[in-house]
Amino acid sequence: MGEAFRLDEDARRQIDKHLDSIDEALRNADMSRSERQNILDDVETQIVEMLAARTQGNPTVDDVKAVIAELDPPESYAAAPEGSQARGLDSGSRGTAHGRWTLDKVALACSIGGVVVTVLLALIGRFVLGGAATTPCFLLALEATGLILGIATWHRPLGKAAAILSACILILVIVYMGLASA
């Protein structure tokens, strides 16, 4: 709390009670802890600013109750309009509200995975199989997949990163293969 704004214990408890109810509603809506905390911080700021506008610095419990009465009830957060709303442009790339593996993530995994797998194969070939030659098939396949998925999800940051990374790696491999065969 800031210096210029003081809440007595009862007023603070009233605000915390409201925030706890919202937190519970958000938890029931399967929202992550960090997202819930962001929302609670914004609600708290709003409550305090409404109190500051309403009083001259020392709000009472009644002031807090009056401000909270102006706000949405905690249950309205459980209705979670977020889960189904405003996802039109991205619905194809997002399985659930908290989807773990979306196309852009798969694209980036392919981009990075291609390099990792190739390095591992090269190490295995050299140290385990006694210098057997490795082919860049895995690398080319994974990077091509990363590039295609990255382009398909270009509007998302990870998709864009995957497409650029895969394109760079593919160019390098093709140039290397050209030089090696020359």
Added chain:
Amino acid sequence: MRAWIAQVRKGLVELCIMAALRKGEAYGYELLQALSNAEGLAVTESTVYPILSRLTKEGWVRVRAAPSPAGPPRRYYRLTPFGLARLRQMEEYWKDIEESTNALIEGGTE
């Protein structure tokens, strides 16, 4: 009728939030007040803050905390470059469907 209005509004709030952030950063309550003035949109905090939280999580906006004259720090939201690009896509899409819808409403059959 009420259910239909709610459905239409839901899809537009995210676009409006991002459009409001195009002018520069704003903290949650400030943004809420700006959007509340938009006639017909009728947004409240239980709609706006969860969307801001998700937009942050997905990288379309970023947040910085700054001291407030009263109470806890204000959390200022700003569009990231990716968010700005996405906003442009959303606006293009909105203009397309707006034209098509208006044409149908006005009975403009080809």
